[in-house]
Amino acid sequence: MFKTFILSFKLRNTYKVNTIIYAIKQLPIIRKILPNSLYQNRGIKIFANIISAILEIISIFIWKLVYILLMLVAPLSLYKTNMINNFFNIMLFLTIGGAFMNTYMFNPTKDKYYAMFLMRMNAKQYTLSNYWYSILKVIIGFMPFIIIFGRMAGVNLLSCIIMPFFIASAKILVGAYNLKSYEKNNIVVNENTPVKFVWGIVFTCLILAYLLPYLGLSITPFIFTVIALISIIGAIFGIIFINKFDKYREMYKKILTSSSMNTQKNAEKIARETVLNQIEITPETTSNKKGYAYFNEIFIKRHSKILSKSVKWLSYIIIFIIIGMIFFTQINEELRTKTNEMLMSSLPYFVFIMYLINRGQTVTQSMFMNCDHSMLTYAFFRSPKAILSLFKERIKSVVFINAIPAILVGIGLSLLLYFTGGTTNNLDYLIIFVSIISMSVFFSIHHLVMYYLLQPYNAASETKSSTYSVVNLLTYFVCYYMMKVKLPTTYFGIATIIFASVYCIISLILAYRLAPKTFKLRV
Amino acid sequence: MKLIVKNVTKNFEKKEVLKGINFEFEKGKIYGLLGRNGAGKTTFFNCLNDDIKIDSGEFIIEENEKQRKVKIDDIGYVLSTPTVPEFLTGREFLKFFLEINQKTIQEPKTIDEYFDFMKIQKEDRDKLLKDYSHGMKNKMQMLVNIIANPNILLLDEPLTSLDVVVAEEMKQMLKSIKKDHIIIFSTHIMELALSLCDEIVLLNHGILEKIDKENLTENELKDKIISALKEENNV
Numbered sequence: 223m224f225k226t227f228i229l230s231f232k233l234r235n236t237y238k239v240n241t242i243i244y245a246i247k248q249l250p251i252i253r254k255i256l257p258n259s260l261y262q263n264r265g266i267k268i269f270a271n272i273i274s275a276i277l278e279i280i281s282i283f284i285w286k287l288v289y290i291l292l293m294l295v296a297p298l299s300l301y302k303t304n305m306i307n308n309f310f311n312i313m314l315f316l317t318i319g320g321a322f323m324n325t326y327m328f329n330p331t332k333d334k335y336y337a338m339f340l341m342r343m344n345a346k347q348y349t350l351s352n353y354w355y356s357i358l359k360v361i362i363g364f365m366p367f368i369i370i371f372g373r374m375a376g377v378n379l380l381s382c383i384i385m386p387f388f389i390a391s392a393k394i395l396v397g398a399y400n401l402k403s404y405e406k407n408n409i410v411v412n413e414n415t416p417v418k419f420v421w422g423i424v425f426t427c428l429i430l431a432y433l434l435p436y437l438g439l440s441i442t443p444f445i446f447t448v449i450a451l452i453s454i455i456g457a458i459f460g461i462i463f464i465n466k467f468d469k470y471r472e473m474y475k476k477i478l479t480s481s482s483m484n485t486q487k488n489a490e491k492i493a494r495e496t497v498l499n500q501i502e503i504t505p506e507t508t509s510n511k512k513g514y515a516y517f518n519e520i521f522i523k524r525h526s527k528i529l530s531k532s533v534k535w536l537s538y539i540i541i542f543i544i545i546g547m548i549f550f551t552q553i554n555e556e557l558r559t560k561t562n563e564m565l566m567s568s569l570p571y572f573v574f575i576m577y578l579i580n581r582g583q584t585v586t587q588s589m590f591m592n593c594d595h596s597m598l599t600y601a602f603f604r605s606p607k608a609i610l611s612l613f614k615e616r617i618k619s620v621v622f623i624n625a626i627p628a629i630l631v632g633i634g635l636s637l638l639l640y641f642t643g644g645t646t647n648n649l650d651y652l653i654i655f656v657s658i659i660s661m662s663v664f665f666s667i668h669h670l671v672m673y674y675l676l677q678p679y680n681a682a683s684e685t686k687s688s689t690y691s692v693v694n695l696l697t698y699f700v701c702y703y704m705m706k707v708k709l710p711t712t713y714f715g716i717a718t719i720i721f722a723s724v725y726c727i728i729s730l731i732l733a734y735r736l737a738p739k740t741f742k743l744r745v
Numbered sequence: 746m747k748l749i750v751k752n753v754t755k756n757f758e759k760k761e762v763l764k765g766i767n768f769e770f771e772k773g774k775i776y777g778l779l780g781r782n783g784a785g786k787t788t789f790f791n792c793l794n795d796d797i798k799i800d801s802g803e804f805i806i807e808e809n810e811k812q813r814k815v816k817i818d819d820i821g822y823v824l825s826t827p828t829v830p831e832f833l834t835g836r837e838f839l840k841f842f843l844e845i846n847q848k849t850i851q852e853p854k855t856i857d858e859y860f861d862f863m864k865i866q867k868e869d870r871d872k873l874l875k876d877y878s879h880g881m882k883n884k885m886q887m888l889v890n891i892i893a894n895p896n897i898l899l900l901d902e903p904l905t906s907l908d909v910v911v912a913e914e915m916k917q918m919l920k921s922i923k924k925d926h927i928i929i930f931s932t933h934i935m936e937l938a939l940s941l942c943d944e945i946v947l948l949n950h951g952i953l954e955k956i957d958k959e960n961l962t963e964n965e966l967k968d969k970i971i972s973a974l975k976e977e978n979n980v
Contacts, residue, residue: 498831498875501831501832501873501875503834503873508837512844513841513844513845514845516840516841516844517833517841520832520833520837521832524832525832592830592831592832592875593830593831593832595828596828596829596830596831597828597830599822599824599828600821600822600889600890600893601794601817601818601819601820601821601822601893601895602818602842602845602846602893604817605817605818608845681824681826681828742796743796
């Protein structure tokens with residue numbers, strides 16, 4: 223059994239290492255230097271092995287820490303009721319819910335498929351050794367954080383030590399119960415597609431975990447201890463049952479070949495179908511135009527799900543928020559002055575908002591998957607004239623569609639400024655409006671130009687350009703960072719307008735010059 | 746008209762896939778490009794179609810004793826997996842295609858005449874292409890490439906996934922248009938190559954080599970091809 227475990231660990235490590243090397247090879251510049259023989263290189267293997275080991279340790283500790291902080295420590299600080307009872311209460315119900323959501327045993331993963339079916343490892347030995355390893359990770363991973371934060375909340379040390387064992391025991395009981403129901407009723411459990419019963423339990427647990435403390439009705443440490451001890455004693459029988467269970471291979475055959483495994487294998491296909499489903503045809507979705515304008519107009523109309531319709535909803539929401547804000551600022555004076563201050567100093571904040579509501583990225587993805595990935599195989603579509611004609615049509619459509627919510631935001635903010643006390647410089651109204659519009663135009667053009675200059679996808683719709691990913695990530699971070707920036711609206715607004723105009727002109731010139739060369743399928 | 750391949754090489758890192766290909770393809774013939782898995786058939790097509798850059802060499806068209814480089818619109822490329830714009834109906838795709846290429850299409854016919862030519866049923870013509878079957882998408886892709894009337898038609902395993910009836914229709918159709926084109930047809934199904942193609946070309950160990958089939962029975966020819974592919978591989 224130990225040998226099986228070591229083998230499976232090595233197997234998992236091998237493809238983790240290869241994945242790491244592959245990821246390194248995708249980085250720009252570095253990619254050019256490194257040869258394919260990298261996968262055989264000892265030095266880089268050792269390096270990747272170290273990363274892999276670090277990742278394994280992270281998987282033991284970091285996620286549990288994040289979990290404890292997010293689900294337990296952060297909410298605890300919000301209640302005014304008995305902290306110790308609340309700690310026990312949240313811990314109890316999260317453990318029960320978590321036992322159903324996160325079983326390891328019933329999580330269909332690729333490594334299980336590789337090991338048990340491709341490599342034909344002994345299913346029982348493989349499952350049990352890895353299962354006990356994962357349970358051990360639960361206990362070791364939770365122990366330090368529960369002790370630290372438990373002690374800080376005033377929980378006694380013994381209870382803190384019991385808790386990780388309770389978590390493990392609950393998982394074992396649920397695992398054993400699921401195996402039993404497979405043996406008895408042939409029900410295959412898959413934790414990624416929970417049934418209603420499981421959803422019900424998880425939902426109830428979440429409500430009990432966080433509502434009871436609010437009402438001051440948290441369970442007492444005594445009740446917790448009784449339940450935990452029962453669970454731990456019960457788990458002993460669970461362990462015996464799990465070790466005895468004999469049908470792992472046939473059960474996994476069902477789990478791993480059922481729909482969920484296919485979703486893993488064909489994640490690409492699913493993504494593809496989702497995008498395909500964006501296409502809608504109705505009698506109105508045609509066009510009287512000619513050539514590329516005809517082609518583009520039909521594309522835009524048949525993708526109204528992600529374009530005009532979503533923009534329409536967005537517009538309603540914006541109007542609703544603006545009217546709401548105007549209303550509340552009129553009845554509450556403090557809010558009024560604060561809003562006015564914010565409008566005069568936090569225009570950078572709206573860079574992020576405009577980034578979020580821009581449809582550019584979604585549209586370019588659909589453009590590729592539903593249109594260009596096939597059209598680019600035709601010679602006529604790749605002629606410079608064709609690329610530029612369609613680019614022009616697309617710029618017009620994308621800018622226009624995104625402009626509608628932008629105009630509403632622009633007008634809304636100007637109105638809000640007026641109703642919250644106005645400004646000393648009347649030019650500010652105009653600056654707010656124009657800078658919001660230029661942000662919207664900037665994002666629309668940015669996404670489309672990046673798509674045309676870097677065309678990152680290959681024929682199978684996989685992203686092959688790390689430069690593209692890096693640019694997208696950078697865009698996101700810059701916009702996100704903008705939320706924290708506070709600058710006088712007048713200056714920031716003018717700077718934005720100038721920047722956006724210059725950027726748009728330069729990138730359009732670049733696109734016109736380079737797109738005929740860069741806009742092709744990656745191989 | 747001739748397509749002259751001059752000393753074309755292509756390496757992927759250190760692996761030489763095309764090692765100085767020299768070959769002449771002539772108009773009016775269907776060439777069957779045979780090669781083992783991974784021999785570089787698709788790479789060769791991708792190079793010809795300018796999807797990937799070649800490391801050295803050139804592709805030249807010789808017409809009326811004048812030579813020039815191959816241009817993008819000399820080539821029609823039909824991939825093994827059909828590619829059509831899913832958001833258009835068959836009719837809209839054709840309409841768009843005809844409008845864009847109206848200057849270059851000689852003697853255009855009506856859309857329905859094209860559909861008839863390709864044996865695409867009336868009830869399918871106004872459906873979205875995303876709802877077309879594999880075979881029908883393939884027909885559309887072939888049709889558009891034929892209308893564009895490129896000098897060179899590259900077909901990458903085009904018939905392998907079609908049902909027997911459609912495959913036979915396609916074969917007849919290819920034979921009917923071959924007189925005006927250079928058709929290069931990649932496959933690893935030998936019987937298909939033998940029954941459809943005028944010339945058999947092997948892509949093996951990075952070079953193209955014509956198989957002389959004169960005075961050979963079909964079985965002798967098959968043996969010759971197999972041994973050629975095997976032999977080369979042992980080098």
